[in-house]
Amino acid sequence: MEKDPQNRIVVDRPVDEAPTMGLAESDPSTPQAAPAPATAGQELERGVYYATTPIYYVNAVPHIGHAYTTILVDVVTRFHRLKGDDTFFLTGTDEHGEKVQQAAEAHGKSPQEYVDEVSGNFRATWDRLGIRYDDFIRTTEPRHKQVVQDVLQRVYDAGDIVYGEYAGLYCVKCERYYTDKELVDGKCPQHETPPEHRTEANYFFRMEKYRTWLRDLLTERPDLIRPERYRNEVLAMLREPIGDLSISRPRARVPWGIPLPWDDEHVTYVWFDALINYYSVLVARGTLDTYWPHVEHFVAKDILKPHGLFWPIMLKAAGIPLYQHLNVHGYWLIDDRKMSKSLGNVVRPLDLQQKYGNDAFRYFLIRDMTFGLDSNFSELALAERVNSDLANDLGNLLNRTLGMLGRYRDGVVPAAGPLEPEDEALRDAFVALPQQLVRSFDALQFDRALASVMEAVRKANKYIADVKPWELAKDESASERLDTVLATLVEALRCASILLDPVMPGKMLELRKQLGIRNAPFDLATAGEWGLVPAGTRTKPGEPLFPRIDLEELERQIAQPAEEPEPEERIIEHKPEITIDDFAKVELRVVTVEQAEQHPNADKLLVLTVRMGAETRTVVSGIKQHYAPEELVGRKLVLVTNLKPVKLRGVESQGMILAAEDDDGQLSLVTLEKDLADGSEVR
Numbered sequence: 001m002e003k004d005p006q007n008r009i010v011v012d013r014p015v016d017e018a019p020t021m022g023l024a025e026s027d028p029s030t031p032q033a034a035p036a037p038a039t040a041g042q043e044l045e046r047g048v049y050y051a052t053t054p055i056y057y058v059n060a061v062p063h064i065g066h067a068y069t070t071i072l073v074d075v076v077t078r079f080h081r082l083k084g085d086d087t088f089f090l091t092g093t094d095e096h097g098e099k100v101q102q103a104a105e106a107h108g109k110s111p112q113e114y115v116d117e118v119s120g121n122f123r124a125t126w127d128r129l130g131i132r133y134d135d136f137i138r139t140t141e142p143r144h145k146q147v148v149q150d151v152l153q154r155v156y157d158a159g160d161i162v163y164g165e166y167a168g169l170y171c172v173k174c175e176r177y178y179t180d181k182e183l184v185d186g187k188c189p190q191h192e193t194p195p196e197h198r199t200e201a202n203y204f205f206r207m208e209k210y211r212t213w214l215r216d217l218l219t220e221r222p223d224l225i226r227p228e229r230y231r232n233e234v235l236a237m238l239r240e241p242i243g244d245l246s247i248s249r250p251r252a253r254v255p256w257g258i259p260l261p262w263d264d265e266h267v268t269y270v271w272f273d274a275l276i277n278y279y280s281v282l283v284a285r286g287t288l289d290t291y292w293p294h295v296e297h298f299v300a301k302d303i304l305k306p307h308g309l310f311w312p313i314m315l316k317a318a319g320i321p322l323y324q325h326l327n328v329h330g331y332w333l334i335d336d337r338k339m340s341k342s343l344g345n346v347v348r349p350l351d352l353q354q355k356y357g358n359d360a361f362r363y364f365l366i367r368d369m370t371f372g373l374d375s376n377f378s379e380l381a382l383a384e385r386v387n388s389d390l391a392n393d394l395g396n397l398l399n400r401t402l403g404m405l406g407r408y409r410d411g412v413v414p415a416a417g418p419l420e421p422e423d424e425a426l427r428d429a430f431v432a433l434p435q436q437l438v439r440s441f442d443a444l445q446f447d448r449a450l451a452s453v454m455e456a457v458r459k460a461n462k463y464i465a466d467v468k469p470w471e472l473a474k475d476e477s478a479s480e481r482l483d484t485v486l487a488t489l490v491e492a493l494r495c496a497s498i499l500l501d502p503v504m505p506g507k508m509l510e511l512r513k514q515l516g517i518r519n520a521p522f523d524l525a526t527a528g529e530w531g532l533v534p535a536g537t538r539t540k541p542g543e544p545l546f547p548r549i550d551l552e553e554l555e556r557q558i559a560q561p562a563e564e565p566e567p568e569e570r571i572i573e574h575k576p577e578i579t580i581d582d583f584a585k586v587e588l589r590v591v592t593v594e595q596a597e598q599h600p601n602a603d604k605l606l607v608l609t610v611r612m613g614a615e616t617r618t619v620v621s622g623i624k625q626h627y628a629p630e631e632l633v634g635r636k637l638v639l640v641t642n643l644k645p646v647k648l649r650g651v652e653s654q655g656m657i658l659a660a661e662d663d664d665g666q667l668s669l670v671t672l673e674k675d676l677a678d679g680s681e682v683r
């Protein structure tokens with residue numbers, strides 16, 4: 001342990017290897033097979049495993065990018081549970097900040113109403129995708145806010161948060177400032193929109209002070225951020241001054257956030273708030289000692305900087321031990337382009353799940369992305385993968401095995417006789433897999449892990465072709481040999497069903513049901529043992545696990561997308577009738593816009609100065625998203641002049657500009673067909 005300049009004790013080394021425990025005994029109620037199981041020395045070390053996804057912003061609906069990280073962490077934590085580790089899986093939603101506040105305003109909802117709804121959306125999607133998280137954190141929960149304030153106070157008391165002024169280029173969508181160098185053609189590299197120039201008095205987190213510490217740490221712990229290309233990216237960031245991080249926002253502008261504990265005129269910058277979720281959840285649950293710092297973060301490359309730079313320094317400054325690894329994956333792309341609403345190429349996970357089934361979709365995502373690299377998504381590739389690996393290789397192995405058991409042994413698993421070299425070769429291929437998978441998972445080679453199981457499955461298919469059970473069946477004297485072959489195939493399927501369970505929990509359970517081995521021992525160690533299916537087990541064949549997809553039909557569908565349904569005629573709900581006298585109470589006049597500027601406290605509002613004859617008025621209007629201030633100056637618009645004035649975010653509005661809005665939120669100002677003098681009455 002070392003002491004930092006404030007004389008606090010700082011633990012910044014990883015806790016040594018996780019404690020190891022002995023193998024748990026298999027369930028005594030499960031019948032054991034006769035021959036002593038052969039194993040490949042399955043000494044699987046057990047430990048503690050805590051994995052996290054990013055907490056997703058609630059201003060979008062989940063797409064396959066979000067689904068990938070969440071499914072991946074689900075797979076990884078299921079794998080560790082199977083291995084016997086004490087496992088914890090956290091996901092959640094990131095609910096504060098300017099972006100969310102703006103999205104709520106755009107939907108005409110209060111921020112709380114809005115975040116409740118969208119957070120529920122994420123949770124419902126994860127439930128439908130079979131995600132088994134242990135907790136779902138929302139940053140608007142009191143249990144989280146409390147810990148954020150505690151951490152802030154600690155860092156403030158230690159002198160690492162100071163007050164100051166900052167001017168810079170800010171992207172609201174990223175909720176961060178960019179340096180000139182980071183911009184691409186003057187635009188935010190993520191959103192391809194120009195950033196705003198902002199000057200603000202804020203609190204700053206003294207990150208620069210920790211720059212050399214982090215650089216040295218990345219040398220000492222070269223796999224802290226992995227794969228290596230991302231560690232190198234962070235090292236490159238650390239080569240030059242990283243500056244201090246503005247960690248507050250004025251409450252008057254961004255009320256939707258956690259107030260700083262020592263100054264409630266400021267709220268916490270959303271990233272400082274959000275990153276702490278990984279820690280706050282454990283504090284709130286009282287499980288900090290169990291799971292921290294065994295934490296494995298999984299994120300995509302878009303949020304490398306907050307996780308690779310801000311987060312370790314925040315932890316260090318707060319005297320909290322560092323995470324175990326930051327695991328960074330690439331992007332799912334569509335035709336080499338990013339998915340985005342504006343490009344209209346967003347792929348929704350639930351559409352694919354409905355069309356191809358949950359497990360096939362999960363299998364594809366994990367099998368077809370090399371962790372760390374970008375991958376192109378295509379539905380055709382998904383279908384081809386399902387057909388080759390799942391329908392042909394795995395599904396076929398099950399069907400052929402069940403078919404032969406039915407034909408030759410009345411659907412009952414026979415007892416194996418002595419193993420021949422080809423049986424042993426197949427056994428050896430399977431029993432080596434648990435250790436191999438542990439290594440692949442540790443090395444983030446999830447695609448390789450699946451490929452190695454499938455290779456063994458293909459060996460089992462080849463084994464059938466080589467030993468030709470149908471010929472053994474014709475020869476009475478080969479009966480024991482046929483028993484051994486069939487029992488060997490059942491064992492192969494049992495092992496495969498355990499190894500593939502983290503990726504395809506639904507289908508693998510179904511497979512075990514069809515084999516009649518639902519109650520056979522079920523953990524990673526038993527996937528490395530042989531001879532566990534008791535003789536006499538009755539199989540229960542069912543529907544094929546993975547029906548083949550008709551690729552030609554799919555290609556036709558892709559080439560000719562289903563026709564857009566005719567838009568339904570709109571049914572307009574009218575307001576109650578009024579008389580001409582009622583209408584005459586409203587005074588409408590033509591006005592000329594003399595000045596238009598951004599509202600000082602609200603991003604969606606403009607403040608207009610309008611003229612009618614000798615008189616000018618100030619009008620606050622919610623049209624910022626549709627009109628730039630400079631487009632408005634000089635235009636003639638229609639104003640409701642006798643509305644009672646109201647204060648909108650601190651500015652008094654003396655009337656209301658008329659505009660039309662369609663169902664898609666498109667907005668058009670009401671203008672004049674001929675150029676009449678301002679002040680003219682509209683009747």
Ligand code: MSP
Nearest residue numbers: 054055056057065066069094274275299300331332
């Ligand atoms: N709220 C922050 C994260 C805070 S964590 C303390 C955020 N949210 S996000 O909704 O934008 O989610 C970003 C994450 O979604 C990525 O890091 C990745 O996990 C996932 N993905 C989003 N798009 C993706 C792809 N196209 N491909 C793969 N994963 C992607 O950033």
